[in-house]
Amino acid sequence: MLERYAFDNICRVAFDHDPGQLPDGDDGFADAFRDAANLSAGRFQYAVPGFWMIKKALNLGSERRLRESIAMVHGFADRIIRSRREEMSMGCEKHDLLSRFMLLSSRPDVERRIRDEVAAVRARRAVGDLGRPGFDLDELREMHYVHAAITESMRLYPPVPVNFLRAEAADVLPDGTAVGAGWFVAYNSYAMGRMEPVWGEDARAYRPERWLDPAEGTFQPDSPFRYIAFHAGPRICLGKEMAYIQMKSIVACVLEEFELAVDGAYRPRQVTSLTLRMADGLPVRVKAR
Numbered sequence: 001m002l003e004r005y006a007f008d009n010i011c012r013v014a015f016d017h018d019p020g021q022l023p024d025g026d027d028g029f030a031d032a033f034r035d036a037a038n039l040s041a042g043r044f045q046y047a048v049p050g051f052w053m054i055k056k057a058l059n060l061g062s063e064r065r066l067r068e069s070i071a072m073v074h075g076f077a078d079r080i081i082r083s084r085r086e087e088m089s090m091g092c093e094k095h096d097l098l099s100r101f102m103l104l105s106s107r108p109d110v111e112r113r114i115r116d117e118v119a120a121v122r123a124r125r126a127v128g129d130l131g132r133p134g135f136d137l138d139e140l141r142e143m144h145y146v147h148a149a150i151t152e153s154m155r156l157y158p159p160v161p162v163n164f165l166r167a168e169a170a171d172v173l174p175d176g177t178a179v180g181a182g183w184f185v186a187y188n189s190y191a192m193g194r195m196e197p198v199w200g201e202d203a204r205a206y207r208p209e210r211w212l213d214p215a216e217g218t219f220q221p222d223s224p225f226r227y228i229a230f231h232a233g234p235r236i237c238l239g240k241e242m243a244y245i246q247m248k249s250i251v252a253c254v255l256e257e258f259e260l261a262v263d264g265a266y267r268p269r270q271v272t273s274l275t276l277r278m279a280d281g282l283p284v285r286v287k288a289r
């Protein structure tokens with residue numbers, strides 16, 4: 001559900017199109033996009049590296065499906081671009097906002113602290129404004145613990161778990177490692193988020209407090225080269241701040257209204273794709289408060 005929600009929202013921002021994946025819509029574009037991402041990621045998993053090139057040349061199996069999915073995605077994008085050009089030539093443009101969901105690790109103590117913080121922010125409102133649904137930008141900025149809880153979730157479960165870049169020219173990495181022209185350089189954010197040399201002995205523990213100033217309780221950002229979930233350097237994610245606003249807003253609004261219970265014994269099967277996904281979703285018991 002969270003994935004379908006994220007997809008609807010990113011499409012609203014990028015294309016001003018609602019693929020209607022929520023509540024349980026069916027959209028050829030969404031399926032084609034998902035297939036294209038999964039099949040491209042699958043190219044890295046062949047026992048014989050580069051075998052996909054032969055399948056591609058012969059237009060067989062997964063490569064044929066990938067070609068069809070990409071054609072559908074391109075066709076969709078071309079139609080959107082054409083219609084936007086027409087709209088712009090007629091002098092009308094539309095603007096929209098993006099939301100993006102994330103998975104919050106289920107821990108009753110964390111959930112309680114989030115609720116306390118959200119309630120405290122709401123309580124600071126003027127009396128006549130107390131019941132207004134949602135939170136404005138300033139209120140979201142005051143939610144340091146929510147910010148820390150989300151950041152900590154993405155340290156352990158980065159939405160982009162592995163990232164590959166291709167060196168255009170020969171180069172040398174800061175630690176002296178030589179990289180040849182045309183080489184692929186990959187980093188594994190999922191592994192980095194769990195490494196003791198990077199995060200200390202409690203690297204695998206979900207501990208939002210590690211992001212908070214002990215005295216002030218305010219969020220303390222870390223170097224993007226260490227906390228790599230949004231990439232780092234000149235190509236760092238451009239939507240990071242927007243993503244936080246939306247994730248915080250959703251976490252605050254959902255936890256204000258509902259109690260969520262995840263079966264601690266359930267181990268979701270993670271899928272290797274361009275983004276970190278769970279094969280069968282995450283069953284959650286939801287109770288109105």
Ligand code: HEM
Pocket residue numbers: 013098100102158159160163164228229230231234235236237238239240242243
């Ligand atoms: C939790 C949410 C998000 C995560 C974890 C995330 C992560 C990333 C990562 C790792 C990259 C680098 C990809 C690469 O260079 O290979 C990236 C790039 C980018 N992201 Fe995000 N992203 C998120 C949300 C968003 C949102 C909401 C937007 C748009 C509003 C966005 C816009 C972009 C753009 C435009 C780039 C390309 C930047 C460039 O290459 O110069 N992202 N993101």
